[in-house]
Amino acid sequence: MSRFRNVDFTPAAPVLKQDIGKDDLSAEAYDGLRTASVSSEFERASIKMQREMLPIFRYRDSILYLIETSQVVVLIGHTGSGKSTQLTQYLYEAGWTNKEKSIACTQPRRLAATSVAARVAAELGCELGDTVGYSIRFEDVTSRKTRIKYMTDGMLLREILIDPLLSHYSVIVIDEVHERSTYTDILLCVLKRIIMRRRELRLIISSATLQADELVNFFGNGTKIISIEGKMYPVDMLYLTEPAENYIDKTIETILKIHTSEPPGDILAFLTGRDEIAQVVQELHDRKLSLPTLDNDMLILALYAGLSQESQREVFDPTPENTRKIIISTNIAEASVTIDGIVYVIDCGFVKIRSYDPRLRIDSLVVTPISRASSIQRAGRAGRTRSGKCFCLYTELGASQLSESTVPEIQRTNLAGPLLQIKALGIENIARLDMVSPPPIELVSSALDLLYNLSALDDYAKLTKPLGERLAEIPLDPMLGKILLQSQSYNCINQMLTITAMMSVENVFIFPDHNHHAADEQHEKFIVNEGDHLSLFNVYQAFTVRGKQSSKWAHDRYLNYRALSQAVSIRRQLSRYLSKLGLNVPPALAADVVNVRTETVVKCIVSGFFPNAAKMQPDGSFRLVNVGDGDPEKSVVWVHPSSVMFTRKAEWVIYSQIVQMGEKTYINGITKIERDWLLEAAPNFYQITKER
């Protein structure tokens, strides 16, 4: 058994991120949003006291002074400083919302926006949507009275489309900047232009890492920095003396070692994916049986985003008496989900990262070494309630070789949607965008290319009218948006509203571990040979008409009620967008739903997804039509087992998702088409594409 060497790790080290339980998926957040109406004097006094105990309180006057005197302030706030909830309240109390102005505070995640807003509303003793509100896609809980508005970063970007100088706001707070979401990066770029034209507007950049220099350089010399410590307990960092051969085995070994030789305290182990987690959970269950009865008290839980809501909730249940809770998790527990009571962290040192290959137009999921910022953040998960230990499954030398931070998302993602928005903001010269981390030129040109092929941009890379302009208004991926907008001329608006809504939610079909056969049998009733899009359409129709949107109906048929309800809400919102754009939306269940030919619906889908075409090979795999030459083996893809086409045949198909994992590339969201429909939908595009 290899040994760990002890290296001191104290709060003085750059401890990263987030305030306790507020911007995370905490137990409270799972219970839904509660705006405790604070009534009694006693409760008010208690809240005041709690607020004053937060580390940020000492800096209240300094922060307000800096904001008064400089236009941009970079605020470095460590874990548990209270910045997400307090900053906006300080500004509010100091009068920054007088003269009908408001304060905006952006978050990279919806849950953070809603739960922090709920908390702040409670602290101010108001109803959510009153003085304090939030705005996320498809949900706006604000009113004319709202002065503090929490929102996702993407929503603020959308507001700039309507109000280019953000004239409603006196202060903009961009929170969690260190996470560097694509929308955060674009916001920073656009806000830099806005503050030049609105000298009275204030900007607070809130980040948990010490990469402030980069931000100061970006915004210029007048930028001030203030750093606030957090509430953290010390965490001992333990490294391997020699590299691990297999981090899965090492994880199991380390868990058992902690369990049998360390004092009580829950364990959180980071791995990269579902398979690895299942493997470790299984092995631990097996090994548990051979442990002495005294040690036979492990509660082993898996945690990853694909789990059902109920299973995810289980990790928050209090640990039973004399039991050690052991959570085996993906990166979801690094920032999105916060579990209290963790004393031991095991960090495998890797993460699965998605990156987009602009030449092949394929997303890849690759296991990659984590960054130093990540390793510190993971370790910090052990020091939230008391001092803890982090077992790093790599050597100290390995740790020193980690890159400083993760490559920002904007440098490894498909930029078609974001660029369309930037165009809609009237920014023409995209090649010379002033960004903190500019994306590689290949990503930009491939996105422009796609937008051009969709006819959203013209020969001069200007937004087309009305298609390009409308596409930018619709909060969907450009290809999905296109089929929705084209539905007018195909006379199938209702079908496309349903299909785009259903394509916007995940995991509609539930595949239980045990009743697999029963589930398949139920699902089969909705499935048609045309493929995923039309099968999902059938599910939606049945759920809303025969099923009357009942959860029991959905549950009995192994359908995800939450996803279906989301689809109903998204469909309603999309329908409003279409009306706003001047399209005439016929009532649902009108004649067009009944009378339109399937072929017409599929042709409409082809009008947006024609670049994603594939042809079946004799061995059952598919060959992509449009990947760059010279890489024929990379154009071979397989149907993902969760697609309805997995058990069906089609010569030509279009797909809506493509992901490379390890040796294989999978397509999903598949519909059977005729080859001629491609030429019909995009004659120019297919003229220049060689047939394979």
Place this chain on the structure above:
DNA sequence: GAGCACTGC
């Protein structure tokens, strides 16, 4: 033939 990190508009 057999499986997907995490977000977001």
